[in-house]
Amino acid sequence: METISTEEAWYLRVVDLKQYDYCPRVVYYEYCLPGVRPTTFKMTAGIGAQDQVEALEKRRSLRAYDVFEGVRHFNVSLQSERLRLSGQIDLVIETGEGAARRLIPVDFKLSRRKPGKHFQLQLACYALLLEEAHQIPVDVGYLYLIQSKQSVRVEISPRLRKEVTKHLAAILHMLKNEQMPDATKHRGQCVDCEFRRFCNDVL
Numbered sequence: 001m002e003t004i005s006t007e008e009a010w011y012l013r014v015v016d017l018k019q020y021d022y023c024p025r026v027v028y029y030e031y032c033l034p035g036v037r038p039t040t041f042k043m044t045a046g047i048g049a050q051d052q053v054e055a056l057e058k059r060r061s062l063r064a065y066d067v068f069e070g071v072r073h074f075n076v077s078l079q080s081e082r083l084r085l086s087g088q089i090d091l092v093i094e095t096g097e098g099a100a101r102r103l104i105p106v107d108f109k110l111s112r113r114k115p116g117k118h119f120q121l122q123l124a125c126y127a128l129l130l131e132e133a134h135q136i137p138v139d140v141g142y143l144y145l146i147q148s149k150q151s152v153r154v155e156i157s158p159r160l161r162k163e164v165t166k167h168l169a170a171i172l173h174m175l176k177n178e179q180m181p182d183a184t185k186h187r188g189q190c191v192d193c194e195f196r197r198f199c200n201d202v203l
């Protein structure tokens with residue numbers, strides 16, 4: 001999915017927000033040095049695992065997401081004029097009807113570890129995109145950890161929503177001014193970062 005970048009309109013991708021929280025420089029490099037990102041083993045493995053989980057998901061019950069009945073929608077693409085943001089949600093569960101209708105975003109993750117803040121922010125973005133498109137509140141989402149087959153409930157709290165807005169503003173400011181941000185403070189992340197060769201000041 002490409003980002004639209006004209007003077008009047010910037011459409012960021014939800015994944016940009018996740019990456020910005022991980023390390024702002026990753027987003028800077030992606031946009032200000034386009035075409036330099038190599039495809040890593042991790043990325044390829046992620047796509048393959050996602051296809052598998054989608055096939056299994058169709059046969060599973062919805063209990064992992066605390067609902068008994070619902071319809072699954074895979075790879076739901078959405079765009080928000082207000083947030084200037086676009087994204088594709090791995091799975092949206094639709095349950096209930098009329099005033100009881102609920103939409104639950106689910107993001108599949110190829111991770112064994114407890115999901116970090118950047119994953120929660122990504123999920124919050126999906127919730128905001130769904131709210132705007134369908135005009136109903138989305139207060140809860142799930143991260144599905146493919147390797148451990150666990151679902152993690154994430155409340156889309158006011159604090160998380162505020163952080164999304166703050167991050168979006170900071171990314172737009174950074175890109176419009178082409179200002180390279182500081183390196184991440186968590187230098188352990190740099191060890192297997194695909195942009196390491198551009199960051200001579202960290203290693």
Ligand code: SF4
Nearest residue numbers: 023183184190193199
């Ligand atoms: S090498 Fe480190 S500072 Fe540079 S982009 Fe990667 S994570 Fe960020």
